[in-house]
Amino acid sequence: MIGNDQILEIIYLIATALFILSLKWMSSPTTARHGVWAGELGMLLAVGGTLLDRGIVDYKWIAIALVLGTIIGVPLGRVHMTAVPQRTALSHAFGALCVTLVGTSEFYLRTSNIPPFVMAVLGLEVILGSLTFTGSLMATGKLQEILPQRPITYKGQNVVNLGVLAIAVGLAAFLVIHPDRTHLFPFIVGIPLLFGVLMIIPIGGADMPTVISLLNSYAGLSAAAMGFVLNSKLLIVAGALDGASGFILSVNMSKAMNRSFSNVLFGAFGQEQAAIAGATEARNVRSATAEEAAAILAAANKVVIVPGYGMAVAQAQHKVRELYDALTKRGVDVKFGIHPVAGRMPGHMNVLLAEADIPYDKLLDMDEINGDFPQTDVALIIGANDVTNPAARNDHSSPIYGMPILDVDKARTVMVIKRSMSPGFAGIDNPLYYLDKTLMLFGDAKSFVNAIVRELHGGGES
């Protein structure tokens, strides 16, 4: 006969398979929604099966917690698309909180006879969980602009941060050997909580895509460690998948910025460039009005729009869609060139443009679009800066030298919608703006695009 426990194990096995399928179906937009359904089914089976476990003697608190969690979860599932980065960071914090609290309980329940290996993974679980919790809360604060977005740095910061982390790891190692010193445990929760805050303080807004991915990876790894402690294969698999996903995304983001992990975490990009900005005021730029811009766009055959974080800030994506419609109606071929680090998290621009009903087959990744620029009549840049900077290609002294960029300067005409000539987040001047083929369109992204659209509608057919 199969006992209850075996049935539960089989349910977990099925849920594990569904989770893997869920991610597999994410590979293409046509199957991705099946992925969500598979994930939901797996979750439902696993949670439902667990609730029937005989080890559960009291349902009161479980029920209250499930209801409360749902009440908090629903509004978090309904946030505006522009708020998705901070929502994601917040959900990393919640995931890490869950893992840390369960790990803490496990420690005090099993205290003094914890085998060394279990104590080691428990330590890992709690350290990763706590630092991800506060780190993600900090990231949420920066993305929501409750906290200042610019990096805050001070002398010896890296030494302090690494020292703090080393103390926590050292204490955890000591607990592995002496699990009966329970009074040390609060420190391996508390010190990483502090480290999480310190870790995010020096990180600026434009580094957020890497940091969110990294926190995603940590959240996954801490959950996998929890799976080791509880001996739950399902949790190990889910945590490993999440950890791998976050890791791949972080590597992608780092590559797209031509920087290493450690450089993102310990580099504090903004600080060294102050000297480079400023000395460039005297150069000439050509500017144009919405009317001129509309005429050039209407006469083009092929237009590539390059969106950046500025488009998200100005909430211009719906106006951009109107521009897309107006140009497409005139027979202009319009595509979007999207840099991996455009925005505040991986894929941020795609979601905003998809929300504005722009078909996803027009949204092209940097590698897919770069070959198109030489045949492009107009490259229209909306709220992007560093990712279009040709200095990354040929100026060895530039702080972003080597970073892969969108080759907008190879298009016949470049148009840049920008508030003013002030340099981008890193304070790096962009030589693109001084090219003869470049037209600067000064103004707010949303209202300028709107003005172009009005001209396109108002003006006679070309």
Next chain:
Amino acid sequence: MKMDLITSLYVFMLAGFIGFEVIRRVSPLLHTPLMSLTNALDAIAVVGAILLVGAHKSRLSTVLGTIAIVAATSNVVGGFMITDRMLKMFKSSRPQKP
């Protein structure tokens, strides 16, 4: 106990490899929904919290476990909801192949 550990390590390693292979194939187009989906799946940790609270072993474990269930449940509910909302928005300009 020892065997369990070794098995767990195998599971972790294999899941890691599967994760790399599967996620490498995810289009950059969908990286934001990917992250919210893995986050929702990760919240399977709720299972551990449920068993902890249900066993009712100590007051501390019940209190911490209850908060843990709240946190994880909100990730499950919110994570799946927003992933599906995002994916619904991705439409092709070409007619769908049957």
